[in-house]
Amino acid sequence: MATTSNAIAQANSPRPALWANVPDEQWNDWRWQLSHRLNSVDELSQIIRLTPDEIQGLRAEGKFRVDITPYFASLIDPDDPECPIRQQVIPHARELVAFEGIMTDSLSEDAHSPVPGLVHRYPDRVLMLVTTQCASYCRYCTRSRIVGDPSAMFNKRHHDLQIEYLKRSPQVRDVLLSGGDPLTLPPRVLEDLLRRLREIPHIEIIRIGSRVPVFMPQRITDELVEMLRQFHPLWMNIHVNHPREITPELARACGKLADAGIPLGNQSVLLAGVNDHPDTIRQLCHELVKIRVRPYYLYQCDLVQGSGHFRTTVAAGLEIMENLRGHTSGYAVPMYCIDAPGGGGKLPVMPNYLISQSHDHVVLRNFEGYITSYAQPTNYQRPRRNKFTGPERAEPGQEGVAALLRGERLSIKPESWDETHIRLPDDAISMSDLRSEQHPPEDGEGSVWTKIN
Numbered sequence: 001m002a003t004t005s006n007a008i009a010q011a012n013s014p015r016p017a018l019w020a021n022v023p024d025e026q027w028n029d030w031r032w033q034l035s036h037r038l039n040s041v042d043e044l045s046q047i048i049r050l051t052p053d054e055i056q057g058l059r060a061e062g063k064f065r066v067d068i069t070p071y072f073a074s075l076i077d078p079d080d081p082e083c084p085i086r087q088q089v090i091p092h093a094r095e096l097v098a099f100e101g102i103m104t105d106s107l108s109e110d111a112h113s114p115v116p117g118l119v120h121r122y123p124d125r126v127l128m129l130v131t132t133q134c135a136s137y138c139r140y141c142t143r144s145r146i147v148g149d150p151s152a153m154f155n156k157r158h159h160d161l162q163i164e165y166l167k168r169s170p171q172v173r174d175v176l177l178s179g180g181d182p183l184t185l186p187p188r189v190l191e192d193l194l195r196r197l198r199e200i201p202h203i204e205i206i207r208i209g210s211r212v213p214v215f216m217p218q219r220i221t222d223e224l225v226e227m228l229r230q231f232h233p234l235w236m237n238i239h240v241n242h243p244r245e246i247t248p249e250l251a252r253a254c255g256k257l258a259d260a261g262i263p264l265g266n267q268s269v270l271l272a273g274v275n276d277h278p279d280t281i282r283q284l285c286h287e288l289v290k291i292r293v294r295p296y297y298l299y300q301c302d303l304v305q306g307s308g309h310f311r312t313t314v315a316a317g318l319e320i321m322e323n324l325r326g327h328t329s330g331y332a333v334p335m336y337c338i339d340a341p342g343g344g345g346k347l348p349v350m351p352n353y354l355i356s357q358s359h360d361h362v363v364l365r366n367f368e369g370y371i372t373s374y375a376q377p378t379n380y381q382r383p384r385r386n387k388f389t390g391p392e393r394a395e396p397g398q399e400g401v402a403a404l405l406r407g408e409r410l411s412i413k414p415e416s417w418d419e420t421h422i423r424l425p426d427d428a429i430s431m432s433d434l435r436s437e438q439h440p441p442e443d444g445e446g447s448v449w450t451k452i453n
Helices: 030-035 052-059 084-089 156-167 187-198 222-231 248-259 278-290 314-322 400-405 417-421 431-436
Strands: 118-122 125-129 174-178 205-209 234-238 264-269 294-299 335-340 345-348 354-357 361-365 371-375
Touching (some): 118 156, 187 205, 187 222, 248 264, 264 278, 278 294, 278 314, 294 314, 314 335
Parallel strands (some): 125 174, 205 234, 264 294, 294 335
Antiparallel strands (some): 118 125, 335 345, 354 361
């Protein structure tokens, strides 16, 4: 008989001896979890046998912020330095080592921010950074340049600027709240932001990106869920990287959200030594769908400081995808993406299932290596707009490859393409100048003379 989220075993994850006597009322209070986070060698050594590399990382100057909720710390194997949960939140000395391609803002978010904290990279959707604080801090954080920095906080003035920009941008239909983590905001602040967004007529979808359910499932209270359900359609993506992060507590938190009508997705980051084996990702995806969370993205690790030892080859990601597509349910297969360095956005990467094509056939292969030919229609007409076609959406300057397919543009040129490919001497006359310069012919016939030698 199928079980529901409410029927999931109520047993909690075991606690280390340090917190064995903490009353359940305190342990299950998210405010207690935040106020008792661990961040020093002295604190962490009470529950973990730290390695010299971890001690050096924790004591390093200029390291990315460390804070670990007691709940998430209780999931760490105290004796195994290769514990996948431990590696994600305990710093190592090697995270300060630079590597080829390292960037401070690898996704060029700051360059796409018309107002502080609001990233408008895609035509119809924006990323709204509402805080720089998280419940705990991932060592591979894409936004480590600002996240965790108390001096880089977003405040009401920034939120007001973000909201005003959205009011003036009717093309935006989808807003993703992120940070930092929106679920660490004071409840009144989060509710006010959601209400103000929902009052903007052209905002259709609100999304929340959060790792709080994973780091601190105690935050997903009945009161929070009742507040969130006021603002439908509301979606949420959580961030689980390894099956060991899926606990009874997380299952209950996701059950509450799903029961409130909030569709849940998951974004994972491919991390060397943590989840870079096909069997690990497949198990993760299966465990996620069991708690009603749809695997959404599997990200290639970004080129940010601290991530060098986590990075895998793209071939490793493609091998994982080869072991998922066809080997498990389609809704358990995430999209493998590289967030393009320099601000190019998310680029899906997948094994090549299209082998070849002609004007009337395509040749395809499946996950087993079975190769087939699919006959294309020879009388297909290009679709034209009619009264049943959906509304046309203008995307000025960002039409991209779709405009080439529609025949609206002939080409997309890199910056300075024309200047680079005009191979004339500095004193040459352009064709427009050439047509305007009519020199009197010496032989009595009409002719045009140029300065080109």
